[in-house]
Amino acid sequence: MIIERLNQEHRNIEKLLAILEREFEIFDLGDRPDYEVIRAVIHYFEVYPEVYHHPQEDLVFAKLKIRDPAAAARVGDLAREHQNGAERLRRVAHAVDAILADREILRQNVDILVREFIEHERRHIMMEDRDFFPAALKALDADDWTEIAAASTVHKDPLFSDVVEDGFDALRAHIFRLEQEAEADRR
Ligand SMILES: [Fe+2]
Numbered sequence: 001m002i003i004e005r006l007n008q009e010h011r012n013i014e015k016l017l018a019i020l021e022r023e024f025e026i027f028d029l030g031d032r033p034d035y036e037v038i039r040a041v042i043h044y045f046e047v048y049p050e051v052y053h054h055p056q057e058d059l060v061f062a063k064l065k066i067r068d069p070a071a072a073a074r075v076g077d078l079a080r081e082h083q084n085g086a087e088r089l090r091r092v093a094h095a096v097d098a099i100l101a102d103r104e105i106l107r108q109n110v111d112i113l114v115r116e117f118i119e120h121e122r123r124h125i126m127m128e129d130r131d132f133f134p135a136a137l138k139a140l141d142a143d144d145w146t147e148i149a150a151a152s153t154v155h156k157d158p159l160f161s162d163v164v165e166d167g168f169d170a171l172r173a174h175i176f177r178l179e180q181e182a183e184a185d186r187r
Contacts, residue, residue, distance in 0.1 A: 002056060002148055003133050009053050010125045012172060016041050017118050019179050024114045026186075027107070034182035035100060040175045042093050048168050054082045057128070059148045060136050067144070071135035078132070081124050088117040 020041045023033040057078065065072040091113045098105040140148075 002060065002145060002152070003137055006053065006056060006060075007129070007133065009048075010129060013045075013121065013125060016044060016172070016175065017121055019175065020114065021118055022179075023182075024111065028111055030107075034178065035096070037175065037178045037182055038096055040171070040178060042089065042096065044168070044171055044175065045089050046093070049082070050086070052165075052168070056148070056152045057082075057132075059152055060140070061132070063140050063144045063148065064132075064136050067141075068135060068139035071131075071139060075127070075132045075135065085117075085120055085124060088113070088120055092117050 019037060023038050023041075026033040061072065061075065061078050064075070095105060095110045095113050099110065
């Protein structure tokens with residue numbers, strides 16, 4: 001089911017945000033965080049929401065606008081929030097690139113950018129879980145969901161979409177493993 005999948009992905013995103021937060025706590029202490037972990041998390045956020053998560057949410061949101069315009073208005077400008085998130089992520093990615101290239105960059109500024117990104121994402125997910133998904137579940141009918149499912153398979157090829165999904169599962173598992181190793185090394 002589409003909302004269940006989106007919900008599950010929110011839980012995955014929260015785990016990745018916690019990892020990012022943890023790595024930047026180490027950065028804040030003046031130590032060297034695990035940049036492989038940080039870059040993998042950034043990469044995940046650069047790709048997954050764009051190709052998979054947001055397009056599906058956009059389809060659900062377009063239907064909600066038709067079925068219950070008032071509820072959609074309460075959710076607000078979803079596309080804009082997604083763009084804001086992407087913009088904040090780009091700033092984080094640039095800051096990390098600058099650190100790794102040994103360019104002059106204030107720790108404090110990096111910290112602010114990362115915090116802003118994490119907070120924005122958490123707030124956004126909370127809003128979607130609280131306002132958007134319940135409203136969609138209430139307002140959309142079975143035909144709507146069938147239509148969304150048909151439209152949301154990438155290249156209209158369900159196999160391709162499963163392959164994409166598996167690729168992201170593998171990437172997440174890889175990040176969790178890297179993070180465990182980094183934590184073990186720090187002990
Ligand atoms: Fe979302």
